[in-house]
Amino acid sequence: MPERMITRLKNAETEKISHQDYFNIAVSVDCVILGYENRELKVLLIKSDLEEFKGLHSLLGDLVRPDEDLDAASYRVLNERTGLDDVFLEQVQTFGNTNRHPSGRVVTTAYYSLLDIRNHRLQLSNNELSWHSVHSIKKLAFDHHAILQSCLSRLREQVMERPLIFNLLSPKFSLRELQEVYEAILGVGLDRRNFRKKIMLKDWLTDLKEIETNVPHRPGRLYKLNKECKA
Helix, strand or coil: CCCCCCCCCCCHHHHHHHCHHHHHCEEEEEEEEEEEECCEEEEEEEECCCHHHCCCEECEEEECCCCCCHHHHHHHHHHHHHCCCCCCCEEEEEECCCCCCCCCCEEEEEEEEEEEHHHCCCCCCCCCCEEEEHHHCCCCCCCHHHHHHHHHHHHHHHCCCCHHHHHHCCCCEEHHHHHHHHHHHHCCCCCHHHHHHHHHHCCCEEEEEEECCCCCCCCCEEEEECCCCCC
16 A cells, blocks of 8 residues: 655744745735714825825825734824724725835725814824824825725715714714715705705604704704614
8 A cells, every 4th residue: 555645844933934935025004084074074194204205295194013913003093193992993995005004015004084183182192193184185005095095985985884983973963964964975956855865764763852053044953873784
């Protein structure tokens, strides 16, 4: 009978030695924090501290530490840069073009979140954080413009299927305010009657039996997100 072939297993150390270049690739996270204010969809940006991108803004990001999970890194970056610790981040996509970072090969994973700017004041002010209208942004450091556009595309795909958009609103809101947020995200005007019909069919809203006050237009009814709805 033929001798049984013996498979020689390699250990982790020999694998690392034989593929040394592969283990020298850095991993990072980038956070796309979107907010809504004055009928505009905005993104939180910071001035780049790299000479190669002098004068440009970038998303909030950092390298992942050797002992850190991706999700943990995204929340650390958010907290260190803004002081926020009550914002949910959702993983969107990984970007790995070989020349995306001037310091070397860095693969990044993008996260995005939505928040109501009025109820989430930044707790840090010494790192040049600022809100920018997404429609006014032409160029960002690294490939961050592509990352931003990818997150915006994901948001636009999801807003009519999941109640994500309510994170951009105050706890109480009118249908007028809700439609204005949708229009800011989608970048188009919406027919008032059709919009309200679609929203009401989703059973996302609870009528508070209250009316707006101190508004320059005809007061509308106030609603809140149905507590049973989950994004």
